[in-house]
Amino acid sequence: MTVGTAPASVFDADLPAIAYEAEETPAEIYPRLRAAQQQAPIALGPYGPEVLSYHLVRSMLRDSRFQIPPGLNLLVQGITEGPLWDKVVNSLLCLEGDAHHRLRSLTSKAFTPRATLRLHDTMADVMDGLVDRVADAGRCDVVTDIARPYPVPIICALLGAPREDWQRFSSWADEVFKAFSFTVDVRDVEADVMRAWWELDEYVDEMVARRRHSLTDDLLSDLIRAEDGGDRLNTAELRMLAGGLLLAGTDTTRNQVAATVQVLCEHPDQWELLREQPELAMRAVEETMRHSPIVCGTLRMVTEDAEIDGYLFPAGTPVLMNTLAANRDPAVYDDPDRVDITREGAPAILTFGGGVHYCLGANLARRELAEALNVLTQRLVSPRIDGPVPWKPMVTLSGPKSLPIAFETAR
Template identity: 55%
Template sequence: MTTASSRYPNVFDAGLPTVEYQHLTDPDEAHARIARARRQTPIALGPYGPEVLHYELVHTVLCDPRFAMPRGLGLDAQGITSGSLWHRASTNILSLDGDAHHRLRRLVAKAFSPRATARLQSLISTTITELVSALAEAGGGDVVSDVSRRYPTPIICALLGAPPQDWHLFTAWSDDIMKIFDWNVADDEPVITAAWDQLDAYLDHMVAHRRNTLTDDLISELIRAEDDGDRLTRDELLMLAGALLAAGTDTTRNQLAAAIQCLCDHPEQWALLARQPELAPQAVEELIRYYPVSFGTIRSATEDVELADVTIPAGTLVVANTAAANRDSGVFDKPDQLDITRRGVAPVLTFGGGTHYCLGSHLARLELTAALQVFTSRFTALHRTGPAPWKAITGVTGPVTLPVATQCAGLISRSD
């Protein structure tokens, strides 16, 4: 049916096809299902609401102020509208829009700039080199548990100013906090809340100490952050540091494992990158386009919006399917083909868009670029020795395990 003010039918009454892939553990099957839906329609109905599938429409949803971040990160859709977790989610920078969001972004912009994260380049290189060397010396292993899971957290520890020996604490806290995006929060709420409480206590101690001994780490930069006399409050400091930890560890380690899996399955691309390491930044962009570990993000319509000949009612939860956008044949030539030499294309939307574009994108790109260069310089090839199932395609996904055999200097060793 149409409303009096709309030319188009309600999105839920327009006879749109459905799309469902969230329960799958095979990314290729998930992409295939999304592609079938995208060929039929620019908008399909998913389990959480309308899913926008075409590049330009996804870009619109990410950038148009009529589509805002849902308060509480969408927890209300799971029946959570009060309590400690709701308060944390609804005051998180990811959940804010308008003046409140602009204020926080303005205050922390310098701390997350390319120049600020570039100082970590040496640590990034040393960390990934040590992890890859251990994999080579062992003759193989599991890329997930032996390399990618161990990689970004020491970097985040250094960025925050935490001692490197505490990386395992941050890893565990990140694992639990990121469950807030898995659409199973009713069961996971106690675990998420406990992890967040422990992280806040740790960071609170760091903030108290740094106020008297400012250094060059992120906590100190956040304390220094000021704009026309405006400063971050204690709660805002803790929230921003915690948001960086969760987002900066879980996404990067999963994306690295996904990228290595993809290159294992495309040995000609691995060989090309080994011959031309200067292609690594392009390879990162192509791999996060082809095998992203986040398939989309949610927005809420703040008013009735006409989009692709349907009306999306105010308050509707909309999924901006960035994985679908990144394989839109109207934008990318041969989108289902991996090509690390791809040039002159539209920006990939994996890091989002608009005012909520990922603050940690510079650091993630640095880490992934360094990792690809080290892997492809150390190994002639990696050979998968078993299946690499992914976690369910909700929230942040990626390989659960990636068993490999290493091939160095023409010799092949196999993992058990």
Template identity: 60%
Template sequence: MTVESFFAPACPDVFSAALPELAYEHVTDPAEAHRLIAAARRRGPVAMGLHGPEVLSYELVRSVLRDPRFRVPQGMFLAAQGITSGPLWDRVAANLISLDGEEHHRLRRLLARAFTPRSTARLRRVAIDVMTGLVDRCAPEGRCDVVADIARRYPIPVICALLGAPPEDWELFSAWTDDIFRVFGWNVADQQARILAAWDQLDAYVDAMVETRRRTLTDDLLSDLIRAEGDGERLSGDELRMLVAGLLMAGTDTTRNQLAAAVQALCEHPAQWELLTLFPQLAGNATEELIRHTPVAIAMLRTAVEDAELAGLRIPAGTLVVTNLASANRDPAVFVEPDRLDITRHEASAMVTFGGGMHYCLGSHLARLEIAEGLAIMARRMPNIRLDGPAPWKPLTSLSGPATLPVTFDAA
């Protein structure tokens, strides 16, 4: 044994291990992406993707999401694009999703009061009324674009109700959210001015709401946060604005895209849509299965804060690691016939689309409620639904989903 071999690392470096390559950023068909991901997973639990190593197995994804050696990258996608300072960096780096440690726990503890299953159930009536109104517009024609006519218009009025904003302002919130959410893409440099302009307008709106609530508290999330501030939590104006912006970013496009993706998957499995039509009580279980089978968030990013070992590979500190949620959700070691869509499925293991650990999605209860209620109403009011044209997806390397989803169905 040589001196060099004696002091050699116990496991190979992830960048020198000749891992299988995985590329799906060019794909607009999620089915093709799942085929590419499955092929890489069969070769091993880790592959090398465009932005770094991607962990593919269910157990490895769950482990990384819960492991304190891996944290959400401060600034999310910005640092990887060379943006590490400036007004946009300051906003994103201070957002709840970028924070760790005690500051994260303090703010999350406050928001958690608004996102228990019991509290989100209060929004059920709002979700039902909004979806019913949207479907009423489409039902007589027997055709619509699910993305433009239903999914895009659905979650914002529910978020407005949660915040205590008037329903007529939903289009304002929707436009701001569309622009602010560009911060999670891979071409932020070209979009900074637009993102910051929308963020400034949202901040001004929230400041006005806070001023009004301080005079007269009501039964909404913003009032709850101000009450907490009065109890000694000492929320600053910056924190109130940040929490509202974070809520919009986390609870709008995710639900929009996931609902549209769920409808597309059911269009491609008409027997499952018929089953939901006959048994609307399956809507909750169908939501779980559809989010597992067809997630619009393919992956979550983590950064190694220290050297770590995964699956016999050394991950150097500072490495950007991609946890592939779509791969974990279809791991045959955990799910029986994972590529099969079955809205009656009952598995011992939960899907990982909402993440894990300290950054598990706070709004998961609300997202589940909105999608389940939406699907139940659509299945009842839009029977025999089928695709009426191409439904390409947006880029899969950020929040994805159908860009358009034209459908026809039996008119009311």
């Protein structure tokens, strides 16, 4: 670039182009991402610029000029008002600035590794119970038999809800999560989404009222106790956070458990290594989420003209931080396509985002996955994939639609 000249817009920078269809899976698209990544740190994708470089993604996730679009996919679908819009834009995921900082400050202590460790026994018990149901058969579908029923009883325990209510929570999560899909016309499901969300809110309000009179050892009580300079969470904020936890921690965990099991089944040496050394579980979580994440990117909107590394992103531009590509950036990870649960010295994965919107439940998610892996690798011997494993599209929450496996059972 000539000294004194303005940087060219990212749209005029002769960047590589990436084309893919909305229904294509991460594995189908990844070779195109790698080819583009070898040419430039940014490419022009079907929805706008896609950032592929690890260092650039990490930097931009921490840059306040790149913010989460209000309403997320609702905005993309042309929905900018109404009850559903109000619910989504006032969630922790969409808040920005002082309001977001306040809620993060009040809630962060409830999600520390130490706080989530108290659920260790619950996680192991739930997974053991699920394995008990399929152990004698010697085969199962990991998605329907293991991954899908796993997280909701844990979230019930986390909030202090009775375990027998987990099916109600699961139904609410299934309905409300449709509001965050890029592959569903939200207008078609809005009435069902709002009905489920109101039922969940009513349930949480009743729990909050009971807890205020009798605090216990659960997350909801921790949030009620939370204080920062005399500031406390009000009932509406407690409702939003509890509901948000259910939504954020259900389908993500379900899909990542299945994806992680698939990766380890495809690398039996790694399954056996984890079986022999269960202390590697957290490393296995990091490595499989790096290699096969079910969240492949995060969308940001440029709030003002922003120059990054000589590229100008005009205000109003939607930018996809492609964490699937960044997590396998060969400039950062040695032999990035290799799965190695003993990998050392690697930088932190970007699957949980970065900056002020770094996933609040990351510690909980890691712990859930690690405990699941420890139970599965101890009890299932020599698991092998026993049929097709179709995946959901990259542009939505991805992961296996089904994962049939056969195995021997440990004696």
